[in-house]
Amino acid sequence: MSVVLSPAVVQDVAELRQLYFEVYGHGYPVPLGSDPAVMRRLITGGTAHWLTARTHSGDLVGSAVVQTDPGSRIGKLVGLVIHPGHRGGGLASRLTGAVCEEAFATGRLDSVYATVRVVTEGPQHVVVRNGFRPIGLMPNAVEVEGCESLALFARYAEGVLDRRAPVARVPERLSALLSAASVGIGIDYAATRLVPGCEAARSATDASPIELIVAPAFVRRRFLERFPEASDRFFPLHTPNALLVAADGGFEAYADLDPQAGSCALVAVHPRPAAVAGALEAVMTVVTRAGADYAETLLPLADTEALEVFLASGFVPSAVYPAMRRIHDRLHDYVVLSRTSRQIDFRATAVSPLLQPYLGAYLSAWTATYLPLHEVSR
Secondary structure (H helix, E strand, O other), rough: OOEEEOOOHHHHHHHHHHHHHHHHHHOOOOOOOOOOOOHHHHHHOOOOOEEEEEOOOOOOEEEEEEEEEEEHHHEEEOOOEOOHHOOOOOOHHHHHHHHHHHHHOOOOOOOEEEEEEOOOOOOHHHHHOOOEEEEEEEEEEEOOOEEEEEEEEEEEEOOHHHHHHHOOOOHHHHHHHHHHEEEOOOOOOOOOOOEOOOOOHHHOOOOOOOEEEHHHHHHHHHHHOOOOHHHHHHHHHOOOOOEEEEEEOOOOEEEEEEOOOOOEEEEEEEOOOHHOOOHHHHHHHHHHOOOOOOEEEEOOOOOOOHHHHHHHOOOOEEEEEEEEEEEOOEEEEEEEEEEOOOOOOOOOOOOOOOHHHHHHHHHHHHHHHHHHHHHHHO
């Protein structure tokens, strides 16, 4: 049965909520498919491209969104959903391609990324057919139907990858991830030097307690005070709603905390990311108690000091996002580091061949972090 694609309008909200409910029940962790106020803002606010699919009789059978962060020139493919009765005919691929083409046609985006469930291989094939490339795997990243892992994919505008800034050196713990990126994206990191772990990053854990402040409006105001320049803030499509403060005033860590999804994004640290050295274990204890079993942060691939601090505190390199951030005429690579307090179980994970290098890289990095070979040899 043929369908017609058209931009979402406010009058579609009730039907869209019903579609997401029919597919996901009450388990959909994104407000885009459940919160009417959020949905209306996206449809009318000018920061999202939202397409719907209807049959010629008017039945709503599909939806897809590219949400944008204009200041960062990055978009995110979210909310792709197809009614069960209309799967298998290529509608998911058609919707994905159409909404991405519309977003890139504005000329205001360098890339669009997608986090894809890996309970089946189908969604992975949908994004790959539409020009997305695999850039990582994030175990235990979200609560949907239980604790699930996500794959990360990105699609680039023409010529973007050719304007990447070179990275001179990275921690050697990232070697497997960069090798996976060389296979998955075709980027050559051969000129990037691997350096051993820094002993300073392994300093004794600070016993100073961590205070958690969950007050979204206050946190946003404080965040803008601490980071007044837009160039100092970079964690696309994440707004902090919680603040983790060292009792001695040594740092302030801003977080996007989502207990419903069981996740936490560490958006920024004041005065600098490396300021949490020695305190990340205490930070993670507080985050876990707040309902987030999974935490992630985003750091420049060139920030060796900050990377070493997080790597030394149990964070595992999960994804590399080449050419993620534009500064003047060059684009800079970033790394996603993640940590989970739950046991990781890949038995129900359908990892396509394109993602296999990233699975191997994650397992290698996890082993180096939590199962040092010199301990095993004893």
